Amino acid sequence: MAYLFAHFKEKITPDGEQVYFSVSKDGFNWEMLNGGNPVLESTMGECGCRDIEAVRLVTGGFVILTTDLCVVHRMDENYNIDWIDINRHGSKKLNLWRSDDLIHFSPQEQIYFGRDDFGCLWAPEVIFDEENGEYLIHWGSMVKETDYKHMSIYCCVTKDFKTFSYPKVFFDKKNEILDSHIVKIGDTYHLFYKNANEPSMNMHAVSKNLYGPYEHDKALEEYMASLGNAGSYEGPTSYVLPDGRWCLMLDFFGCEKPKMGYVPFVASKAGKSDFKMDKEEFSFPYGFKHGKVLEISDNEYNSLKEFYKN
Numbered sequence: 001m002a003y004l005f006a007h008f009k010e011k012i013t014p015d016g017e018q019v020y021f022s023v024s025k026d027g028f029n030w031e032m033l034n035g036g037n038p039v040l041e042s043t044m045g046e047c048g049c050r051d052i053e054a055v056r057l058v059t060g061g062f063v064i065l066t067t068d069l070c071v072v073h074r075m076d077e078n079y080n081i082d083w084i085d086i087n088r089h090g091s092k093k094l095n096l097w098r099s100d101d102l103i104h105f106s107p108q109e110q111i112y113f114g115r116d117d118f119g120c121l122w123a124p125e126v127i128f129d130e131e132n133g134e135y136l137i138h139w140g141s142m143v144k145e146t147d148y149k150h151m152s153i154y155c156c157v158t159k160d161f162k163t164f165s166y167p168k169v170f171f172d173k174k175n176e177i178l179d180s181h182i183v184k185i186g187d188t189y190h191l192f193y194k195n196a197n198e199p200s201m202n203m204h205a206v207s208k209n210l211y212g213p214y215e216h217d218k219a220l221e222e223y224m225a226s227l228g229n230a231g232s233y234e235g236p237t238s239y240v241l242p243d244g245r246w247c248l249m250l251d252f253f254g255c256e257k258p259k260m261g262y263v264p265f266v267a268s269k270a271g272k273s274d275f276k277m278d279k280e281e282f283s284f285p286y287g288f289k290h291g292k293v294l295e296i297s298d299n300e301y302n303s304l305k306e307f308y309k310n
Contacts, residue, residue: 001242001295001296001297001298002023002024002025002295002296002297002298002300002301003023003024003025003027003239003293003294003295003296004021004022004023004054004102004293004294004296004300004301004304005021005022005023005024005030005288005291005292005293005294006019006020006021006052006053006054006064006291006292006294007020007022007052007262007288007289007290007291007292008020008049008050008051008052008066008289008290008291009286009287009288009289010253010257010260010261010287010289011072011257012072012075012079012257013072014047014048014070014072014073015037015038015041016072016289017048017049017050017069017070017071017072018038018040018041018042018048018049019038019039019040019041019049019052019064019066019097020032020033020034020036020037020038020039020052020288020291021033021034021039021102021304021308022284022285022288023296023301023304023305025301026241026242027239027241027242027247027293028241028281028282028283029282029283030282030283030284030285030288031285032285032286033304033305033308034308035308036285036286039308040064040097040105040108042066042068042070042095042108043108044068044095044108044110045068045091045093045095045110046068046069046070046073046090046091047070047073048067048068048069048070048071048072048073049066049067049068049070049095050066050067050069050070050071050122050123050289050290051066051067051122051123051124051179051235051290051291052064052065052066052290052291052292053065053066053124053125053126053291053292054102054291054292054294055126055135056294058128060100061098061099061100062098062099062100062101062102063096063097063098063099063126063161064095064096064097064098064099064105065094065095065096065111065124065126065137066094066095066124067091067094067095067121067122067123067124067139068091068092068093068094068095068110068121069086069090069091069120069122071086074086074090084148086120087119087120087142087148087149087151088119088120088142088148089119089120090119090120091120091121091122092112092118092119092120092121093110093111093112093121094110094111094121094124094139095108095109095110095111096108096109096110096111096161097109098161101300101303102296102300102304103303103304103307103308111164113156113164113166113167114164114166114167115143115166115167117143117144117145118141118142118143118154118167119141119142119143119144119148120140120141120142120148121139121140121141121154122139122140122141122151122178122179123139123140123178123179123180123235123290124137124138124139125137125138125139125180125181125182125292126138127182127183127184127210129157129210131210132157133159134157134158134159135157135158135159135161136155136156136157136170136182136210137155137156137157137158137164138153138154138155138170138171138180138182139153139154139155139180140152140153140154140177140178140179140180141154141167150176151176151177151178151196152169152170152171152172152173152176152177153169153170153171153172153177153178153180153193154167154168154169154170155167155168155169155170156168170211171191171193171212171214173195175195175196175197175198176195176196176197177193177194177195177196177203178193178194178196178234179193179194179234179235179236179290180192180193181193181236181237181238182210183238184210185240185246185270185271186271187208188206188207188208188271189206189207189208189209189210189214190204190205190206190238190271190273191204191205191206191207191214192204192220192236192238192248193205193236194233194234194235194236199221199225199230199231200230200231201221201224201225201230201231201233202220202224202230202233202234202236202250203216203220203221204216204217204219204220204221204273205217217273219273219274219275220273220275223275223276227277229254231254232252232253232254232255233250233251233252233253233254233263234250234251234253234290235249235250235251235262235289235290235291236248236249236250236251237249237291237292237293238293239293239294239295240270241266244269244270245266245267245268245269245270246266246267246268246269246270246271246272246275247264247265247266247267247293248264248265248266248267248275249262249263249264249265249288249293250262250263250265251263251288251289251290258287259287260287260289261284261286261287261288261289262284262287262288262289262291263277263279264277264278264279264281264282265277265278266278266281
């Protein structure tokens with residue numbers, strides 16, 4: 001077993017906001033592929049890729065989904081960004097690529113979900129719904145009804161990533177929420193998400209049903225609050241380490257750009273939320289930004305290494 005990390009880079013040039021691959025044999029030590037250059041680049045819409053999602057299909061093959069946004073293209077001469085405009089007018093579609101092997105990809109597609117009231121679609125993630133035999137896609141959106149001032153988690157379903165159900169609210173709170181990550185461990189679904197305010201930090205909730213209701217778990221909230229800068233983390237993704245421990249990666253953005261990137265938080269076992277920051281055991285060639293960790297086979301690891309030689 002090995003791991004693939006699909007992510008983007010924080011840069012002030014458009015090549016940062018594209019799809020990058022890195023791999024690891026142990027889940028701790030990561031190495032870049034393709035010489036640290038993008039493996040996929042968007043030429044449609046906003047011409048950028050943020051919030052990278054990599055999906056292994058139950059029928060074989062893979063799908064890559066990303067937010068259609070390039071923040072660098074929207075910066076002024078002083079590198080300022082109009083986030084209000086992005087919330088209203090940016091990223092109204094998702095980027096999609098298909099692949100049999102994570103090496104050869106179909107032409108880029110853009111998904112439109114049929115709702116003109118979305119101001120943005122951020123951070124798509126996918127989980128397979130075993131009970132219904134379909135994929136649940138969930139993401140964060142602001143909508144016209146709230147004057148694009150409140151982000152909630154929306155969702156739709158698909159069996160083939162070609163036709164999609166009409167989007168609806170998946171998870172909502174009085175305060176703004178974003179960056180949902182759902183994983184099933186045993187018979188329990190774990191939902192991680194970011195509270196934008198009151199308080200600003202990553203949260204964890206659990207349910208026996210994919211569609212909820214989800215019960216809030218205070219353990220992660222209390223630990224994040226103890227760090228003193230909990231609002232500076234977002235973009236959760238998680239995976240089980242070879243020794244059975246559970247790694248939650250949170251994207252640390254509250255600092256100067258060279259120090260931005262994922263920070264590991266490790267729990268004693270999969271499904272247990274006693275996470276603690278654990279930087280010492282991990283190494284990265286550069287800062288990985290909002291992405292997804294995918295388990296891959298040794299053969300897939302070797303093929304990726306050979307094709308994307310550094």
